[in-house]
Amino acid sequence: MTTAPETVLSVRGLTVELRGNAGSLRPVDDVSFDLAKGSVLGVLGESGCGKSMLLRTLMGIEPPLAAVSGEVWTRGRNLVAMSPRERAETRGSWISMVFQNPMTALDPVYTVERQLVEPLRRHSGMDRRAARTRALELLELVQITDPKRRLKAYPFELSGGMRQRVAIAAALACGASVLLADEPTTALDVTVQARILALLNDVRAELGTSTVIVTHDVGVTAELADEVLVLYAGRTIESGTCREVLKNPRHPYTIGLLDANVRGGQRTRPAAIPGAPPNLALLPSGCSFAPRCRHAAALCRADDPPVRRFTHSHTARCVHAGASAAQGE
Numbered sequence: 001m002t003t004a005p006e007t008v009l010s011v012r013g014l015t016v017e018l019r020g021n022a023g024s025l026r027p028v029d030d031v032s033f034d035l036a037k038g039s040v041l042g043v044l045g046e047s048g049c050g051k052s053m054l055l056r057t058l059m060g061i062e063p064p065l066a067a068v069s070g071e072v073w074t075r076g077r078n079l080v081a082m083s084p085r086e087r088a089e090t091r092g093s094w095i096s097m098v099f100q101n102p103m104t105a106l107d108p109v110y111t112v113e114r115q116l117v118e119p120l121r122r123h124s125g126m127d128r129r130a131a132r133t134r135a136l137e138l139l140e141l142v143q144i145t146d147p148k149r150r151l152k153a154y155p156f157e158l159s160g161g162m163r164q165r166v167a168i169a170a171a172l173a174c175g176a177s178v179l180l181a182d183e184p185t186t187a188l189d190v191t192v193q194a195r196i197l198a199l200l201n202d203v204r205a206e207l208g209t210s211t212v213i214v215t216h217d218v219g220v221t222a223e224l225a226d227e228v229l230v231l232y233a234g235r236t237i238e239s240g241t242c243r244e245v246l247k248n249p250r251h252p253y254t255i256g257l258l259d260a261n262v263r264g265g266q267r268t269r270p271a272a273i274p275g276a277p278p279n280l281a282l283l284p285s286g287c288s289f290a291p292r293c294r295h296a297a298a299l300c301r302a303d304d305p306p307v308r309r310f311t312h313s314h315t316a317r318c319v320h321a322g323a324s325a326a327q328g329e
């Protein structure tokens with residue numbers, strides 16, 4: 001008998017509302033998913049679709065005035081319901097984050113040693129010696145050669161790829177079971193990108209860490225992800241296994257996204273979809289993708305599209321999902 005993999009992160013109806021003078025907007029709107037132990041969820045979407053806001057909210061670093069509702073369950077607790085103090089304790093030790101620019105996480109004025117040893121002492125209560133031994137192990141884990149020498153280095157003495165390796169080591173230092181990666185390779189040279197992706201894969205295999213990776217690069221998603229969630233205007237418009245979504249996309253937006261990335265041969269933002277994502281403060285009624293969709297009908301502009309289910313894992317939020325699948329195949 002096979003047992004279902006343990007769910008380490010369960011997100012239900014997560015919504016982020018930002019209220020301003022011009023009204024309110026929802027960069028993340030009713031997003032739900034489960035993340036299994038050791039698995040990778042790829043979050044796809046154009047710039048401005050809410051990918052970073054989703055990750056920041058999972059990490060508890062959303063903008064101070066954001067109103068967060070819904071549930072984020074991990075280790076038997078709902079993070080959204082925690083006090084700010086409890087929440088701060090989970091950062092780095094339950095959930096950790098790797099940013100596009102490694103210098104977001106690293107402090108330029110401290111050595112690598114200090115940046116790894118201090119959190120280990122603070123979060124894990126290790127003495128200096130044990131923390132240093134662990135820091136060396138972490139540098140080996142992220143495949144940094146000559147780790148003893150690198151411990152003494154400052155970030156500016158390291159290459160971009162090496163800095164990102166150190167940032168990944170720092171993210172893993174305190175035993176987080178969920179790693180959030182926001183475009184972790186976008187700022188790196190193409191040759192280094194592949195190595196960092198391979199590293200993330202190795203880390204997952206070695207530590208069983210579960211990862212949510214945000215990218216607008218379908219190639220990266222195909223390489224790493226087990227499951228895929230496609231965001232548009234803050235909402236999940238398609239989700240399923242990597243194979244289901246990338247091989248048999250159902251939503252016209254996903255199809256356009258894949259056309260731009262794969263068939264165009266370039267891993268860039270999707271030029272195949274005319275127009276741009278909507279201003280969240282001025283969302284059209286009905287389907288928010290309708291103004292850019294070649295299948296859009298009066299119905300799409302009138303009502304919120306229904307969620308269609310194709311398999312137990314594959315869903316798309318579109319009345320035309322079936323028809324567009326036929327055209328996409």
Ligand SMILES: Nc1ncnc2c1ncn2[C@@H]1O[C@H](COP(=O)(O)OP(=O)(O)OP(=O)(O)O)[C@@H](O)[C@H]1O
Nearest residue numbers: 018027045046047048049050051052053054063280
């Ligand atoms: N602090 C903020 N105040 C108001 N609006 C914001 C704030 N931060 C983000 N937004 C808006 O929320 C939406 C989602 O932004 P987000 O950065 O999550 O998009 P993204 O998909 O990660 O894009 P990118 O790939 O460019 O990082 C955008 O419309 C953005 O303008």
